[in-house]
Amino acid sequence: MKKILVIEDEELVRNNILEILDTVDFRVIGACNGGIGVQLAEEHLPDLILCDVMMPELDGYGVLAALRNNPVTATIPFIFLTAKGDKTEIRQGMNLGADDYLTKPFRRKELLGAIEARLIKHDALYQGYAREQSRAVPPVPTVQPERSDSIYYDNLTNLPNQLLVREQFESLRDRTAQEGRCILILCIGLDRFKRINQTLGHDFGDRLLKEVAQRLSQLVRPGDILARLHTDQFAIVLAWGSDKGDRPTLSDPRDSFSSNPIPEAIAQPILDRLTQPFCLENREIFITASIGMSIYPQNGEDLDQLMKNAGVAMSYAKQLGGNQSQSYTPTLQSESLDDLTLETSLRYALERQELQLYYQPIVGLQNGRIVGAEALVRWHHPQQGMISPVKFIPLAEQTGLIAPIGEWVLQTACNQTKSWQSEGLPPVRVAVNLSFRQFNQVDLSERLVRILAQSGLDPSYLELELTESILVQNVELTIAKLNELKSMGVQISLDDFGTGYSSLSYLQQFPFDLLKIDRCFVQDINTNATNAALTNAIIQMAHSLNLKVIAEGVETPEELAVLYENKCDNIQGYLFSRPVKAEEFKRMLKEGKRLERQPQSLPHLTE
Structure with missing residues (x-):
């Protein structure tokens, strides 16, 4: 009995296909998303795979690429299911190694016919291979x-x-x-x-x-x-x-x-x-x-x-x-298995509510008060405890999980910020990092409108942080998308300025509101003349373009003193606070935690 795996996120469609195949004596396996589909394919080695193209987290192209990268699953016949079926989409799938396409809605006869044709061809290939293998x-x-x-x-x-x-x-x-x-x-x-x-x-x-x-x-x-x-x-x-x-x-x-x-x-x-x-x-x-x-x-x-x-x-x-x-080496295999295990856990982290948001305060240097916070995702694994973002964020980017995680961060941060405002706390702006995959979602604006509407947060209190590497992929398209986001009323900041492509022309082309100076320039600014000169130049240039400046990674009073002298607008770093849980950040707002300056031009903290 032939074994067929059906990877389809729409439950009704998946169940219909499974029911049709079950009536013609196929052994059928169903997967509700791409990640589970890859795991089931590697575990059960089906004779054929039917896979939807458009799925959250890991789409059909990602599934096919993962299977073709594994020699054990590389030759399994693969048929895409799609509601579009345009030439560009079909070509993309064929280049990855798809065997056929079925355009939704399709009839029972079309489905069974496509499956039969693929299985007959696959059997013929291996029969020919077996005959040839018996010869010298x-x-x-x-x-x-x-x-x-x-x-x-x-x-x-x-x-x-x-x-x-x-x-x-x-x-x-x-x-x-x-x-x-x-x-x-x-x-x-x-x-x-x-x-x-x-x-x-x-x-x-x-x-x-x-x-x-x-x-x-x-x-x-x-x-x-x-x-x-x-x-x-x-x-x-x-x-x-x-x-x-x-x-x-x-x-x-x-x-x-x-x-x-x-x-x-x-x-x-x-x-x-x-x-x-x-x-x-x-x-x-x-x-x-x-x-x-x-x-x-x-x-x-x-x-x-x-x-x-x-x-x-x-x-x-x-x-x-x-x-x-x-x-x-066997060590690499062990590390690979560890990554695979961690990836599996990460796929369930959202639904199991293992992810948390921490908030690192952003302080205005004009009055020392908290003006905002950067939302940072943390993962508390039930067995391994806190897992460093340095480890799981790259894994999320590689697997496509960064998109649903990023959307959860946006929704949670907006809900939390609105909640603080509803409690009468001083209004602050929340900054959320957008990944490359998120920024390039065709419906990003629609998603953002929905999140803001559901949370009730005024768009002016949301800041979207983007890195230079995201912006340079397609400059014209990026400018159009940024202008669309700006028209909604959100703030746009350029994160880690100077560590990527560092083209100053970006500051003129893109509609930024804020510029974040990377920690590498702020570190030892009081003793490193080069860092001091670069930071001062960045601040002056940003101000000439009507951009606010945030210095990241401020850790010492001496670094802060130099930033005061250079008229930096805001700072963020361990000197004021590490990233903290929502409850702790709420306490800071409620108690009015501030950053004060002493007459000696050195700062200290007050409550």
Whole structure:
């Protein structure tokens, strides 16, 4: 009995599909969101997956990318369910490796017909693979354009695909066993390739992938296996070690990188070659790659395990910033499992009410009173206790969970601020950070209008903080979106100024209200002449553009004294208060906690 996984967030649609499939003797599994869908796919290995495109948290594209990145689930037939079905959407899914699309609403006959066609094709592929595997297969050249239409070759690059890699691996394993050599697996992933597709289009991205394939093919020798796994990932499989069975030494005269004594020495020429510029359509493009490596038989007995371990090492290399290689170790696997466990917990953190908002006061230097607060999310895990935002925020960004978490932060912060006002406390402005994913939501304004309406908070008491990296993706679109937000009455601030792209033209192009000076400029401002000069220049420039200035990370009276002298508007930092729970911040407002200056020009705190 064939097993089918249905990933659909609309309960009525999901149940209808499950009921139809159940009547024709399919074994069916349902998932209510993308994150659970990925977990169920890896656990149950279904024969086919039906997946909705538009879902909260992790959408269909994210589900497909995650499954294609896992060698165990990479070849499962995948059909998208969508209410749109426009060409751009279909192309995006096909580039990720989707097998088919069904446009909602679809009839029972259409659904069953699409499923049957995919299953028949998939079975035919593996029957052909089984027949070929029983034969002795001689080594084949890495790139064979004349067979690009074969089921063993990638249609875009003409490189072997995973089916042919499996086939050749068996032959290579037998040969290296006789020679007493090892096999090295290199999993090569292009860094931030998705950004190229988003900025320059998928056609340009396809041409770039062809060029990458060509460069990689120039680095391998006959007998080495080069393949495209999916999207922006490639693999190289090669015999490693000398023909006599011992590993080659540094003085080995052979010129093949497959003769190098350590995996890192094999990977470095690949990294160097890929960092050289690509010239396409009169445009110069620079890319980098991350490489993960595993060794047979030390890191696995079969290709699936070796590919998985190489993928774990590649992911770790990406986490370290990319443009580097990492060899697999069991420690990396443990860290990867820890991250997966933490990701699973994070997916339920919202509904289990494990997230909390802390508020760090923002103080006006003119009168020393609290004028606002920055809302900062904290996670109290039921078993692990408080988990640092440094650990879970990047994980939320990678998985797409940052969008629902960010919306919860907005709603909670607005509700809390309105609640303080309703109790008669001095009105203050609340600042909320917007992530890249949030800012680029097509319905951001509508979401914000709904949140403000539900909370009853006047928009002038809400400040949205954006970083420079968010703003430079598409300047014209960003300006239009910022103006739309400004028209609602909210305040816009530029966070961490000077740590990103640092183009002063942004201050003129974008409709900011406030500018936040990063802690790195404020630190030791009283003794560091460079920091003092830069901070003073930023404050003066901001004031000339009618922008208010907030200095972040103020920790000492001496730093504060310099900011007073430079006429900074507001400060935020441990000198006045760490981030505190809502109850503690309410107490500060109620008791009128202030920052006072002494005649000696040094501040002190009063209640």
